[in-house]
Amino acid sequence: MDGLKICILYELNEDEAPSVEPERAARNGNGRRPRRRKPVHDRDEIFEALTRLGHQPFYHALDGRPATLTAVAKCDADLIFNLVESYGGNDTRDMNVAAYLDLLGIPYTGAGPHALYLAQDKSLAKKIFAFHAIQTPFFATSYRGRLDHAHDISFPLIVKPASEDGSIGIDAGAVVSSVKELMERIHYVHEQFNSPALVEEYIEGREIYAAVWGSCESAEVLPLIELDLSKLSKDAPRIACRDVKFNKETEAYKLTKSAPAEDLDEETTAQIRETALAAYNALKLRDYGRIDIRLKEDGQVYVIEANPNPWLSAQAEFAMAAKASGINYAEMIARIVGLAMARESTEIRAVALARG
Ligand SMILES: Nc1ncnc2c1ncn2[C@@H]1O[C@H](COP(=O)(O)OP(=O)(O)O)[C@@H](O)[C@H]1O
Ligand SMILES: [Mg+2]
Numbered sequence: 001m002d003g004l005k006i007c008i009l010y011e012l013n014e015d016e017a018p019s020v021e022p023e024r025a026a027r028n029g030n031g032r033r034p035r036r037r038k039p040v041h042d043r044d045e046i047f048e049a050l051t052r053l054g055h056q057p058f059y060h061a062l063d064g065r066p067a068t069l070t071a072v073a074k075c076d077a078d079l080i081f082n083l084v085e086s087y088g089g090n091d092t093r094d095m096n097v098a099a100y101l102d103l104l105g106i107p108y109t110g111a112g113p114h115a116l117y118l119a120q121d122k123s124l125a126k127k128i129f130a131f132h133a134i135q136t137p138f139f140a141t142s143y144r145g146r147l148d149h150a151h152d153i154s155f156p157l158i159v160k161p162a163s164e165d166g167s168i169g170i171d172a173g174a175v176v177s178s179v180k181e182l183m184e185r186i187h188y189v190h191e192q193f194n195s196p197a198l199v200e201e202y203i204e205g206r207e208i209y210a211a212v213w214g215s216c217e218s219a220e221v222l223p224l225i226e227l228d229l230s231k232l233s234k235d236a237p238r239i240a241c242r243d244v245k246f247n248k249e250t251e252a253y254k255l256t257k258s259a260p261a262e263d264l265d266e267e268t269t270a271q272i273r274e275t276a277l278a279a280y281n282a283l284k285l286r287d288y289g290r291i292d293i294r295l296k297e298d299g300q301v302y303v304i305e306a307n308p309n310p311w312l313s314a315q316a317e318f319a320m321a322a323k324a325s326g327i328n329y330a331e332m333i334a335r336i337v338g339l340a341m342a343r344e345s346t347e348i349r350a351v352a353l354a355r356g
Contacts, residue, residue: 004055006337007077008043009097009108011084012061019043019059042312043083049333050081057081062097064088069097073104079340080108082309085165092120092163094309107344109336111308115284119306122198123148123162125283129303132282134275136303137203137294142186143196156202158239159185161193165307167242169193175202175237203294203302207240208261210276210293211310211321214339215286221273222321226261258317260324264295271301279303287339290318312336 012018019041043059050057060075062068062084072080080101087093095116101108111119119125123141127149130136140150141162156177161169169189176182182199189197207229211222229238232255243252264272276291283306290310294302310318314329322332 004078004337004341005076006050006055006057006079006081007072007075008047008050008057008059008081009072009084010043010059010061011086012063014089018061019047021047021058042316045314045329046081046083046312046333049330050337052330053334053337055337062087069100072101072106075106077106079337079344080106081337082108082110083312085309091165095120107340109309109340110287111285111289115286115308118283119285119308120163120165122160122305123196125306128282129279132278134278134282134303135301137200139198139200141196141198144190148196153199153201155182157182158200158202158237159189160198160200161189162196162198164193164195165305167240167245170239171241171243172236174241175239202237203296203304204238205294205296205302206261207238208264208272208293208295209258209317209321210272210291211288211318212276212280212285212291213288213335215343216281219277219280221276222318223324224261224264224269224272225258225317225321225324227256227258227317229256231255258320260320268295268299268301271299275301275303279306283308286343288312288318288336 047057047059060068060072064087082098082101084097085091085094087097095113098108098111098116099113102113118128123139126136126139138151138153140153141148156175158175159182160174169192173185173188176185186197186199189195207227209225209227211225212219213222214220227240227244229240229244232238232252236252241252243250244256247253272293272295276293279291280289285306285308288309290307292304292307294304296302310316312318312333319329319332327335
C-alpha cells in the first residue's frame, strides 16, 4: 500500500512543543528537544517508518482547543494514525476523539470508541472478563464509601485508580497488607485522582505482556514478552510501578528489563496466548493491543488489564514482540496501516451491499 497521506494525530501535553516534519525542524534551527512525558515519542519513529514505506506522513496535534479538532476535518488525510490518549488533559476523552473520527468518516488506526471505553474502565472490563470466564484477580470497587462490587477478597491487595494508565497512582504504597493501609490508600486514590478505587487481590508472579494484532477471528498473538522484576529490592513489591516504566535515573528502572519470555513451557504459553486473545476480543480491541498478564507460580494465568493502542516505540514491548517474530519496525507499522485500511474497505463494501 503506497503513497497514502497519513496524519499522525496526537495530543499535546502542556509542557511540550509540537512535532514538526524533520525538514522544517532543520530549517527553523529547532534542535531543542521538548520535555517529554514518555522516554521516547513513538510519533517520531512512526513518522520516519511511514516515510520509509513511501507514505506522506504529517503531524497534527490536539491541544484541547476546538479549533484543533475542526482542523482534523479539513486535513485531507487518507488515514489517521491515531496516537491520541487524552483530550484537554482528560485521559478518558480518547474515546470521544475516536468517536469524532468515526463521525468525520476518516479511517484511523487502532481501537474504536467502544473498545477505548471498555478498556479504560478497569472495573467494567473485569466484569466482562468474568462473563467470558477469563481469569482476572478478584476485586472490589469503592468510591467515597460507596461499594460498587466486592468479591470476598483477602490480603495482600493492590489499590489502583479505576481509570488511569501508565502506572499513575501505582507505587510501593499501592500494595497493602492491613485494613489500616487499605483504608489509607483508598483515601489517597479518592483525593489524588477523584476516582473510584479498584482494590484487587495482589498476584505474586511473573509479569508477561502479550502483544495482539488483527481483529476478531483473525487476531494473532505475537511472541510473549516478560518484564523481569526479580532484581527489584526484596522490600519493594514486584510491580511495574511508574519508576520501573519511565524514570530512567531510578534503581527500579535500571534493575528491570523487558525481553522475550524464556523457559515458559508449551502448555503455559498456549494458555497465556489463548487468554490474551480472549481478553482482546472480549473488549473489542482491534488492529493492535497489549494484554498485561500475571503468571502465578502454580501456573494460573490472570489478566491484569487490556491496553488498546499501546505505546509503539521501537523500545516498547509491542515492537519487541514483533521483532521476536522476525518483523522489523517499518513492517510492523505497515501492517497496522494495512489493518486499518482493510477495515475501511470492508466497511465501504458492507454499506454498498446493504444499499444494494
Ligand atoms: N492484581 C495485581 N497483582 C499483581 N500486580 C499487579 C496487579 N495489578 C497491577 N499490578 C502491577 O501494577 C502494574 C500496573 O497495573 P495496571 O493495572 O496494568 O495499570 P496501568 O494501566 O497503569 O498499566 C502491573 O503491570 C503490575 O506489575
Ligand atoms: Mg498496565
